[in-house]
Amino acid sequence: MLNLQTGVPTAGIEKKQGEEWIRLAGGTTDGQGRVAALYPADQEVQTGIYRVVFRTGDYHKKHDQPAFFPEIPVMFSLASADQHYHIPLLLSQYGYSTYRDN
Numbered sequence: 762m763l764n765l766q767t768g769v770p771t772a773g774i775e776k777k778q779g780e781e782w783i784r785l786a787g788g789t790t791d792g793q794g795r796v797a798a799l800y801p802a803d804q805e806v807q808t809g810i811y812r813v814v815f816r817t818g819d820y821h822k823k824h825d826q827p828a829f830f831p832e833i834p835v836m837f838s839l840a841s842a843d844q845h846y847h848i849p850l851l852l853s854q855y856g857y858s859t860y861r862d863n
Contacts, residue, residue: 774799777810805842812836815850829855837861 773787785804788796799813800806818831835848847862 772796772799772813772815774811774813776807777812782812806839808839808842810836810838813848813850815852817852821854826854830857833857835859 772790774785775782776785777783786799786801788799790796813835815833815835816831817833818828821828821831833850833852835850837846837848839846845863848859849862850857850859
């Protein structure tokens with residue numbers, strides 16, 4: 762995540778199985794705004810539908826800012842387990858955008 766302000770929101774990844782979301786892992790962004798690895802190291806990456814949920818509300822609360830987006834879920838589909846996936850989130854207090862990067 763590249764924060765357009767400052768801060769270190771947390772993120773967690775979940776995989777969709779049927780109609781349920783199964784939590785796989787979580788982490789806190791580092792000083793560069795990145796989570797090194799969200800997929801569990803002891804599991805092989807599988808194709809499927811995933812979501813990363815960025816929990817930004819706690820950060821805004823710590824800085825006495827209203828949390829207009831207290832959580833930002835980003836859903837995506839892994840069509841190939843052999844590819845690298847980098848999903849940046851550009852964040853400010855009242856807006857965000859995301860895209861697939863290599």
